[in-house]
Amino acid sequence: MEVEEFLNKYSQGVRDFTGINLTEANLSGINLSGANLSEANLSISNLSGANLSQVNFNQAKLNVARLSGANLTQANLSGAILNVANLARADLREADLFQAAMIRTELIRAELSGANLTEANLTGADLGEARLRLANLRGANLSEANLRGTSLTGANLQQANLHGAELSRADLSGTDLRGAELRQANLGMANLTGADLRGANLRWADLSGVNLRWANLSEAKLSGANLSGADLSNANLMNTSLVHTDLSQANLIQVDWIGADLTGANLTGAKLYAVSRFGIKSEGINCEWVDLSPEGDRSQIYRLTAEEASRFFHQTSPTIRIIVDASLDQEANFALAATYYQISQDYASFNRPASIEVGERRTTINLRIDSDRQLFISAYLAIYPFENGKNVQENIFSILRLVHEQAENYLLLESEKTELEKITRHINQTIKNIKEIKPEKYLSKNLSKITFFKAPTQITLTNSSEQALNIYQDFNFGKRFVMTHVWENLQDKILNTKLVLPPLNLIFDFLRNSYL
Numbered sequence: 001m002e003v004e005e006f007l008n009k010y011s012q013g014v015r016d017f018t019g020i021n022l023t024e025a026n027l028s029g030i031n032l033s034g035a036n037l038s039e040a041n042l043s044i045s046n047l048s049g050a051n052l053s054q055v056n057f058n059q060a061k062l063n064v065a066r067l068s069g070a071n072l073t074q075a076n077l078s079g080a081i082l083n084v085a086n087l088a089r090a091d092l093r094e095a096d097l098f099q100a101a102m103i104r105t106e107l108i109r110a111e112l113s114g115a116n117l118t119e120a121n122l123t124g125a126d127l128g129e130a131r132l133r134l135a136n137l138r139g140a141n142l143s144e145a146n147l148r149g150t151s152l153t154g155a156n157l158q159q160a161n162l163h164g165a166e167l168s169r170a171d172l173s174g175t176d177l178r179g180a181e182l183r184q185a186n187l188g189m190a191n192l193t194g195a196d197l198r199g200a201n202l203r204w205a206d207l208s209g210v211n212l213r214w215a216n217l218s219e220a221k222l223s224g225a226n227l228s229g230a231d232l233s234n235a236n237l238m239n240t241s242l243v244h245t246d247l248s249q250a251n252l253i254q255v256d257w258i259g260a261d262l263t264g265a266n267l268t269g270a271k272l273y274a275v276s277r278f279g280i281k282s283e284g285i286n287c288e289w290v291d292l293s294p295e296g297d298r299s300q301i302y303r304l305t306a307e308e309a310s311r312f313f314h315q316t317s318p319t320i321r322i323i324v325d326a327s328l329d330q331e332a333n334f335a336l337a338a339t340y341y342q343i344s345q346d347y348a349s350f351n352r353p354a355s356i357e358v359g360e361r362r363t364t365i366n367l368r369i370d371s372d373r374q375l376f377i378s379a380y381l382a383i384y385p386f387e388n389g390k391n392v393q394e395n396i397f398s399i400l401r402l403v404h405e406q407a408e409n410y411l412l413l414e415s416e417k418t419e420l421e422k423i424t425r426h427i428n429q430t431i432k433n434i435k436e437i438k439p440e441k442y443l444s445k446n447l448s449k450i451t452f453f454k455a456p457t458q459i460t461l462t463n464s465s466e467q468a469l470n471i472y473q474d475f476n477f478g479k480r481f482v483m484t485h486v487w488e489n490l491q492d493k494i495l496n497t498k499l500v501l502p503p504l505n506l507i508f509d510f511l512r513n514s515y516l
């Protein structure tokens with residue numbers, strides 16, 4: 001059919017042109033809205049600027065066709081062949097491109113938001129700065145495709161093949177990339193905030209400077225990937241493979257990487273505040289220094305030798321253990337939880353609920369803390385509900401004062417000077433913080449009426465090097481008085497007993513092996 005005849009029929013209301021041959025036809029700027037061009041041959045035709053909204057191009061051939069600036073909103077292009085076609089700036093919103101062939105197709109700045117590109121073949125296609133928000137690209141082949149600066153917010157890229165794709169500065173926030181193939185892809189400076197990358201293959205990918213905050217990378221494969229300077233704060237890296245991955249200068253604040261394999265990884269300069277350093281594979285890690293400051297501002301830099309790095313990444317969570325010589329009942333449990341909740345409103349170190357083991361005669365309260373720096377002040381706060389809390393707090397304060405006064409005597413080598421200064425700064429800051437506590441905020445009259453809080457206690461601190469320091473044990477801990485009058489007569493003696501502090505050498509050893 002000649003072009004003129006075709007256009008006349010369309011103007012007369014004919015819409016069904018199934019299988020029509022219009023190769024090399026010039027149809028630029030034409031309105032063909034709603035036409036049925038399924039199985040048509042429009043290869044090398046010029047449709048630039050044409051109105052093709054809701055046109056049925058099912059199984060049509062559009063190889064090397066010019067469709068730049070065309071309106072293809074809600075068009076049906078399922079199974080269509082558009083290899084090497086020019087769709088620059090074309091509007092394909094909500095178009096159906098299911099299993100379409102678009103090898104090396106030009107889609108620069110095209111609008112594809114909400115489009116269905118499931119299993120489409122976009123090998124080598126140019127989608128630079130295109131918009132694919134909420135588009136469905138499940139199982140699509142985008143290997144070697146150019147997606148530089150492309151917006152893919154909320155898109156579905158499950159099982160998509162992006163091997164070697166160019167995705168630098170692309171916006172992939174909130175995208176679903178589960179099981180996607182991203183080997184050797186370039187994602188430098190891309191935005192992947194909140195993206196789901198579970199099980200994705202990112203081996204040897206370039207992720208330098210990428211934003212992966214709150215992203216889910218559990219079970220993902222990142223061996224040999226470049227994540228230098230990347231922001232992975234609050235990301236999920238559980239059971240992720242990070243073998244020989246470059247994480248230098250990366251922001252890993254509050255990342256969860258239990259079960260991750262970091263064998264041979266480079267973590268020099270990584271920000272590791274509130275990150276667990278146990279439960280990971282860390283053989284051969286390269287790490288000259290880390291930043292443990294809460295804001296990642298390098299105010300708490302720790303330099304590590306190869307031996308220290310190996311030890312550093314096998315650390316346990318610092319813990320406060322309070323053993324109470326009585327069994328916890330429901331009333332006491334409620335009161336304890338309420339007090340700790342009140343404290344947590346002011347102190348981030350109480351962000352985790354206590355782990356409580358209740359026995360027939362004793363109760364063990366474990367409080368896991370994010371940092372060694374918080375141990376002493378957290379212990380000072382944790383003992384508030386108990387009647388002998390003042391004695392414990394006095395012991396803690398005495399330990400801190402003793403270290404402050406005797407610090408100079410423990411400078412054994414000139415090389416320890418920096419370490420000593422670090423300990424002294426920490427002690428001075430802790431003393432200052434303790435003096436600023438307002439106890440009336442955490443003390444309740446109801447606590448003094450509960451028998452559980454009158455029981456003897458023992459309190460032990462364990463630092464991240466698994467070194468324990470017993471800072472208090474009640475005079476009557478472990479003893480049982482059958483006669484009530486004997487117990488009552490001993491109350492004053494017990495409450496006023498001045499306990500012996502831990503030996504100063506043990507205190508300093510504990511602090512030396514803490515990461516302050």
